[in-house]
Amino acid sequence: KKKIGIITSGGDAPGMNGAVRAVVRGAIAKGCTPYAIYEGYQGLIDGGSMMKEMTWEDVRGWLSEGGTLIGTARCMPFRERWGRLKAAKNMIINGIDALIVCGGDGSLTGADLFRSEWPGLLAELVSTGELAPEQIQGYEHLTIVGLVGSIDNDMSSTDATIGAFSSLSRICQSVDFIDATALSHSRAFVVEVMGRHCGWLALMAGIATGADYIFIPEQPPNSETWGDEMCAIVHAHRKKGKRKTIVIVAEGAIDDQLNPVTAEDVKKLLVDKLGLDTRITTLGHVQRGGSAVAFDRMLSTLQGFDAVDAVLESTPETPSPMIGITENKICRKPLVESVALTKSVATAIKNKDFQKAMALRDTEFEE
Numbered sequence: 001k002k003k004i005g006i007i008t009s010g011g012d013a014p015g016m017n018g019a020v021r022a023v024v025r026g027a028i029a030k031g032c033t034p035y036a037i038y039e040g041y042q043g044l045i046d047g048g049s050m051m052k053e054m055t056w057e058d059v060r061g062w063l064s065e066g067g068t069l070i071g072t073a074r075c076m077p078f079r080e081r082w083g084r085l086k087a088a089k090n091m092i093i094n095g096i097d098a099l100i101v102c103g104g105d106g107s108l109t110g111a112d113l114f115r116s117e118w119p120g121l122l123a124e125l126v127s128t129g130e131l132a133p134e135q136i137q138g139y140e141h142l143t144i145v146g147l148v149g150s151i152d153n154d155m156s157s158t159d160a161t162i163g164a165f166s167s168l169s170r171i172c173q174s175v176d177f178i179d180a181t182a183l184s185h186s187r188a189f190v191v192e193v194m195g196r197h198c199g200w201l202a203l204m205a206g207i208a209t210g211a212d213y214i215f216i217p218e219q220p221p222n223s224e225t226w227g228d229e230m231c232a233i234v235h236a237h238r239k240k241g242k243r244k245t246i247v248i249v250a251e252g253a254i255d256d257q258l259n260p261v262t263a264e265d266v267k268k269l270l271v272d273k274l275g276l277d278t279r280i281t282t283l284g285h286v287q288r289g290g291s292a293v294a295f296d297r298m299l300s301t302l303q304g305f306d307a308v309d310a311v312l313e314s315t316p317e318t319p320s321p322m323i324g325i326t327e328n329k330i331c332r333k334p335l336v337e338s339v340a341l342t343k344s345v346a347t348a349i350k351n352k353d354f355q356k357a358m359a360l361r362d363t364e365f366e367e
């Protein structure tokens, strides 16, 4: 009976509970034993009660719960070899040699590193007497499968990450609330949303709410002229009789000289140039909260079940897969390449090579 660990790691995202539920029940349905690892990688390092066998009933009702009920953490020791040694020991003690990790690119990078080091970690644990040679027999290979949990929708080679549509939905709902008061007082609102390297939330929220203007990291405006351009458009909308103004700013928005474009900068221009009564609303963690929307429940469930299949189909030779979705079909992508591509996109944006960033983001892998 294969034992499969499930971890949620990095930033929490609505739908992570749906993923844990699907892995737990998918594993049981396939004759495996699922283990929940609590508090991200910290649970692997601490072991004991932080690694708990899960039953079918343990995850009842989890589809509609927000956040992650098994906890998540930024775990510094897992970045160190000694931390991963402790993690490997605890896995062997519990007989676990397969991990399904639901997290962002950092978590998936850590998972793949763990897999590549695994034989060396076991050899060291045996040579230092921490484990007996018999204990590692049959556990020579670690299987890793990635699920992408991120509200930013910032992973390359998949159309949607678990949590992104829930967050988008919450942003739209919040802008609807703001709309009502903006309209009443004829005010302007600058709404700051999450997204450091990826403007998907700001872009889609702009479309879905009919915002007047948006700022995203991928399309930096001219540093000299953006203020006038934005004000001209807002002014034109006002002249047509619009009583409210909504400008959406991604937290990582920059101009073409790589200066940050902040909500404060935008507000100052709307006040100084157009004389608009302007307020800033930073949505912050509201965007992460609440229950998952239907799409994320569906995505996490289908992907969680496929992750269990991917564990059972993996061999020592197969590279670690990441479960994605492309054109509405659940698919498997190479984890290492997808993460590397995601990092290259962020680097290209940092280096001001926006065309390269866009081309990289559209890269497709053969299945």
Ligand code: ADP
Residues within 6 Å of the ligand: 009, 010, 011, 041, 073, 074, 075, 076, 078, 079, 080, 103, 104, 105, 106, 107, 108, 109, 110, 111, 113
């Ligand atoms: P996310 O998964 O949302 O991108 P982080 O980048 O904070 O979030 O990563 C979450 C956790 O994954 C880290 O706290 C750490 O435990 C682990 N991790 C991230 N990068 C690495 C790495 N290069 N090596 C080992 N572990 C890592």
